[in-house]
Amino acid sequence: MRAALEVSKELDVAILTKVYPSRSHSGAAQGGIAASLANSEDDSWEEHMFDTCKGGDYLNDQDAVEEYVKSASRVIYELEHMGCVFSRDKDGKIAQRAFGGHSKPRACYSADRTGHAILHALHEQLLKNAKSIKIYNEWYMHSLIVEEGRCKGVVVSDIRTGEVEVMQAKAVIFCTGGYGRVFKITSNAFAGTADGVIAAYRAGIPLQDTEFVQFHPSGLWRQGILFSEAARGEGGTLLNSKGERFMEQYAPSRMELAPRDIVARAEQSEIDEGRGIDGKDYIHLDLTHLGEARIMERLPQIRQLGIDFIGVDCVNEKLPIQPTAHYSMGGIPTDMFGQVVIDDKGTPLTGFFAAGECACVSVHGANRLGTNSLLEAVVFGERSGRSALEFAREAELQPLNEKHQKTKTLNLFEEIYQRDGTESYNDIRNEMKEVMMSQCGVFRDEKRLKDCISKIKSLQTRYKKGKITDKGNLFNTELYEIIELGNMLKMGEIIATGALNRKESRGGHFRKDFPERDDTNFLKHSLLSEADDGEGIQINYKDVTITRYKPAKREY
Amino acid sequence: MATFKIKRYNPEIQREPYYEEFQYDPPEGTTLLDSLNEIKWTQDGTLSYRMSCRSAICGSCAVKANGHAILACQRQAEHVIKNDTVVLEPLGNMKPIKDLVVDFDPFWEKINKVTPYLKPEETKPEKERHQSQAQFSIIDDSSTCIMCGACYSDCNVLEVDDNFLGPAALAKAQRFVGDSRDKDRKARVEQLSEPGGIWDCTHCGECVERCPKPAEPFHRIKEIMTVALEEGVHNNNGARHALSFTKSIKHSGRLNENVLPVESIGFLGVKGIVNLVQDNLKMLMQGKVPTVIKDVFGLIPVGLRMLKKGKIPPIIHHSVDDVDDVKRIFKELKQ
Ligand SMILES: Cc1cc2nc3c(=O)[nH]c(=O)nc-3n(C[C@H](O)[C@H](O)[C@H](O)COP(=O)(O)OP(=O)(O)OC[C@H]3O[C@@H](n4cnc5c(N)ncnc54)[C@H](O)[C@@H]3O)c2cc1C
Ligand code: SF4
Ligand code: SF4
Ligand code: FES
Numbered sequence: 001m002r003a004a005l006e007v008s009k010e011l012d013v014a015i016l017t018k019v020y021p022s023r024s025h026s027g028a029a030q031g032g033i034a035a036s037l038a039n040s041e042d043d044s045w046e047e048h049m050f051d052t053c054k055g056g057d058y059l060n061d062q063d064a065v066e067e068y069v070k071s072a073s074r075v076i077y078e079l080e081h082m083g084c085v086f087s088r089d090k091d092g093k094i095a096q097r098a099f100g101g102h103s104k105p106r107a108c109y110s111a112d113r114t115g116h117a118i119l120h121a122l123h124e125q126l127l128k129n130a131k132s133i134k135i136y137n138e139w140y141m142h143s144l145i146v147e148e149g150r151c152k153g154v155v156v157s158d159i160r161t162g163e164v165e166v167m168q169a170k171a172v173i174f175c176t177g178g179y180g181r182v183f184k185i186t187s188n189a190f191a192g193t194a195d196g197v198i199a200a201y202r203a204g205i206p207l208q209d210t211e212f213v214q215f216h217p218s219g220l221w222r223q224g225i226l227f228s229e230a231a232r233g234e235g236g237t238l239l240n241s242k243g244e245r246f247m248e249q250y251a252p253s254r255m256e257l258a259p260r261d262i263v264a265r266a267e268q269s270e271i272d273e274g275r276g277i278d279g280k281d282y283i284h285l286d287l288t289h290l291g292e293a294r295i296m297e298r299l300p301q302i303r304q305l306g307i308d309f310i311g312v313d314c315v316n317e318k319l320p321i322q323p324t325a326h327y328s329m330g331g332i333p334t335d336m337f338g339q340v341v342i343d344d345k346g347t348p349l350t351g352f353f354a355a356g357e358c359a360c361v362s363v364h365g366a367n368r369l370g371t372n373s374l375l376e377a378v379v380f381g382e383r384s385g386r387s388a389l390e391f392a393r394e395a396e397l398q399p400l401n402e403k404h405q406k407t408k409t410l411n412l413f414e415e416i417y418q419r420d421g422t423e424s425y426n427d428i429r430n431e432m433k434e435v436m437m438s439q440c441g442v443f444r445d446e447k448r449l450k451d452c453i454s455k456i457k458s459l460q461t462r463y464k465k466g467k468i469t470d471k472g473n474l475f476n477t478e479l480y481e482i483i484e485l486g487n488m489l490k491m492g493e494i495i496a497t498g499a500l501n502r503k504e505s506r507g508g509h510f511r512k513d514f515p516e517r518d519d520t521n522f523l524k525h526s527l528l529s530e531a532d533d534g535e536g537i538q539i540n541y542k543d544v545t546i547t548r549y550k551p552a553k554r555e556y
Numbered sequence: 557m558a559t560f561k562i563k564r565y566n567p568e569i570q571r572e573p574y575y576e577e578f579q580y581d582p583p584e585g586t587t588l589l590d591s592l593n594e595i596k597w598t599q600d601g602t603l604s605y606r607m608s609c610r611s612a613i614c615g616s617c618a619v620k621a622n623g624h625a626i627l628a629c630q631r632q633a634e635h636v637i638k639n640d641t642v643v644l645e646p647l648g649n650m651k652p653i654k655d656l657v658v659d660f661d662p663f664w665e666k667i668n669k670v671t672p673y674l675k676p677e678e679t680k681p682e683k684e685r686h687q688s689q690a691q692f693s694i695i696d697d698s699s700t701c702i703m704c705g706a707c708y709s710d711c712n713v714l715e716v717d718d719n720f721l722g723p724a725a726l727a728k729a730q731r732f733v734g735d736s737r738d739k740d741r742k743a744r745v746e747q748l749s750e751p752g753g754i755w756d757c758t759h760c761g762e763c764v765e766r767c768p769k770p771a772e773p774f775h776r777i778k779e780i781m782t783v784a785l786e787e788g789v790h791n792n793n794g795a796r797h798a799l800s801f802t803k804s805i806k807h808s809g810r811l812n813e814n815v816l817p818v819e820s821i822g823f824l825g826v827k828g829i830v831n832l833v834q835d836n837l838k839m840l841m842q843g844k845v846p847t848v849i850k851d852v853f854g855l856i857p858v859g860l861r862m863l864k865k866g867k868i869p870p871i872i873h874h875s876v877d878d879v880d881d882v883k884r885i886f887k888e889l890k891q
Binding site: 019023024025037082083087090091092093116120125127189190225226300305309424472474475 | 600609610653674731735
């Protein structure tokens with residue numbers, strides 16, 4: 001939406017989404033959006049940049065990080081001017097609080113529904129600018145049209161009617177979000193199924209750093225639904241079955257507010273070593289000492305989530321939590337202007353842009369800090385919008401082979417309708433999620449990853465032998481779920497392949513067999529692309545841009 | 557084992573909706589949405605409904621369970637299953653598309669009608685505009701709305717009056733009426749006081765019951781009413797109706813003159829009118845045209861139309877025995 005607003009300043013733009021724009025998963029972001037406004041304590045963009053690079057285990061491209069943190073204050077003031085609702089400090093300024101991995105209180109927030117506040121503020125602006133912005137809600141993007149090395153549009157279908165259309169465009173921007181749904185325990189919405197990144201991959205664009213998946217330390221046990229880090233920011237503690245604040249062992253200086261990868265690994269170690277509560281796969285998040293008043297003021301939604309989803313009221317009971325797949329650091333490679341690039345030399349794919357979680361700029365490196373991704377979505381939303389606008393202003397619509405493009409999707413529909421196998425898509429989905437979680441999750445090693453890849457491949461074969469029950473055109477959610485599953489099976493393979501190849505531990509990627517970071521061999525981005533046979537995965541590398549902060553040991 | 561009795565509808569196959577029963581035993585600690593998914597994924601793939609976040613924040617999954625709109629992802633299955641059964645139907649006041657999926661377009665059109673964006677002063681400060689914590693708290697609740705349509709589904713007025721903006725749009729309106737950064741407060745309340753706006757709400761409170769968030773539209777509607785009266789916006793049909801109506805009730809001597817806060821105008825409105833109607837019933841019987849009723853008919857737009865259609869706002873459900881008489885009076889009046 002931020003990108004569309006930018007484009008709409010001069011040109012007409014269509015927003016296409018498989019949900020409704022205000023139902024995108026950004027709305028689930030609770031904790032905050034980072035900027036060094038210095039409203040409560042001295043702060044500077046340099047400190048924000050340092051924290052981001054250190055948090056990212058120095059795999060960030062620092063030129064992009066610099067631009068990004070420097071824009072932070074401006075884009076937040078802009079959101080405020082648009083009407084975004086922010087919690088306020090006693091002087092009436094935007095309130096800011098502490099967040100994991102940030103050395104200063106720089107999370108601007110709207111109670112515990114910051115993403116919701118931003119999403120709705122942007123949605124309001126869409127409605128305000130309805131003359132130049134058309135919303136196609138509940139339309140599904142199937143594939144990206146790239147012909148003669150140039151992006152010409154997308155193939156889409158209307159979920160309500162099943163009608164397939166080609167949408168021709170001078171410029172296309174992907175903001176398709178993350179792909180946490182490949183894992184069993186995840187904080188992501190059902191919509192987070194890798195469609196965008198896989199469409200790019202299928203169009204010949206490599207995917208960057210996909211082995212880096214962030215596991216958030218406070219997922220609701222079994223459900224994966226998130227209890228924001230804000231709960232720890234406000235003073236929540238983590239306890240094992242012995243009632244110990246185990247973070248003392250892992251990150252004595254930052255304790256519960258150490259970066260997520262570190263806290264998630266600490267939790268997983270406690271669980272793996274039998275110190276989960278009742279020996280099960282969860283530990284406790286304790287907020288009881290905060291008191292009802294503080295919880296109601298700062299964390300009302302989190303309290304409600306606990307009550308609704310497991311019947312636990314955090315005012316007087318401890319919450320059962322476990323690591324949950326949360327954020328995809330990797331994605332479609334772009335430069336710092338949102339332009340998609342297709343190789344290590346930065347060759348652009350003309351007419352194609354990406355921003356937000358589906359993109360990999362890379363400002364987050366190997367691990368994203370909390371509150372940095374809403375910021376990414378807003379900053380690079382704007383930037384990709386501006387790049388697309390500047391490009392489209394001069395560009396012509398390109399002739400394209402509409403029939404051919406449309407037929408590909410129609411054939412896919414037909415093929416799925418025709419499948420008459422005995423496999424259950426539900427089993428395949430569950431097995432994929434299970435194996436990705438256990439073999440490609442918080443802790444990885446060569447054996448597990450090889451296992452994971454071969455399992456995923458066999459699931460891909462079984463996928464071809466499924467059977468659909470709903471063969472209608474009308475709001476056929478079963479059909480779309482099957483297509484999404486196909487995307488996720490590919491995504492799972494790509495994540496695990498990248499993870500197997502990266503023989504080191506860095507940020508969100510932890511190899512038990514290579515527990516150290518290896519800057520000599522792996523201080524570089526990986527690029528995974530479709531091999532010429534359309535099946536295999538090919539791996540290349542791209543240099544990391546380091547400007548201000550030389551890689552140092554990451555300790556908290 | 558529980559029975560999920562689900563209203564099925566697929567106009568591609570069959571024109572009329574019907575109910576289908578599924579047997580499923582939801583494990584403890586799982587939500588109603590989890591049950592729907594299990595049924596879809598293991599029993600019948602054609603079952604259709606919306607969902608996305610499964611954490612009560614995207615507003616996709618609202619359906620009717622046992623007759624009332626709820627978010628499927630926000631309720632523990634065991635809490636909605638009564639006597640081993642739960643009845644699931646699509647949201648009300650919106651056209652069904654397929655099974656539990658309804659057409660939200662009219663819902664969004666109404667949101668669009670309340671100028672759903674901030675209209676600030678032209679000049680922008682370099683940094684953020686200041687807003688005190690107290691000013692923030694005025695819009696804190698309305699800004700929690702997730703546009704799920706649960707309130708819209710169960711609003712009694714919308715059942716009979718398509719023109720009514722409805723609870724969600726009005727809650728959204730309060731989000732700007734109450735925003736210290738908005739410069740159009742008066743124009744907003746003027747617009748919202750027109751027919752179809754705040755004064756058409758019958759104060760039944762249903763939307764507060766249904767709202768899964770603190771947005772609770774009826775409370776927001778009252779806040780807009782207060783602002784409208786504070787801003788002196790009486791010079792429009794809605795407020796005039798409400799005010800003069802209050803006056804006529806006062807006249808009839810049926811009400812306590814001292815307590816007529818904004819909060820109760822609508823309540824007294826409907827109830828009062830019934831009293832008036834009863835009062836004049838005799839006149840009608842005698843073949844005279846009861847003028848009071850004529851006036852009043854123009855005064856209270858929706859509450860009466862509801863009565864006419866036999867849709868009784870819950871507040872007078874139990875208190876009025878003469879509803880049939882009321883209906884008959886209107887029928888005769890029309891003739
Ligand atoms: C529970 C939770 C809490 C979080 N909290 C924070 C936080 O406090 N601070 C922070 O900075 N970050 C937070 N994050 C991360 C942050 O919210 C996301 O990274 C960010 O919002 C992603 O925004 P996006 O615009 O890239 O994608 P999304 O908001 O996910 O939007 C993706 C859009 O793409 C559409 N789409 C996808 N595929 C298709 C297709 N095939 N066809 C059509 N449309 C499609 C979807 O429908 C959707 O509209 C949180 C994430 C989660 C899950
Ligand atoms: S209180 Fe008003 S808006 Fe709410 S449901 Fe009743 S009539 Fe509708
Ligand atoms: S006001 Fe409440 S019930 Fe109505 S749409 Fe908003 S969140 Fe849903
Ligand atoms: S699935 Fe998002 S509100 Fe229920």
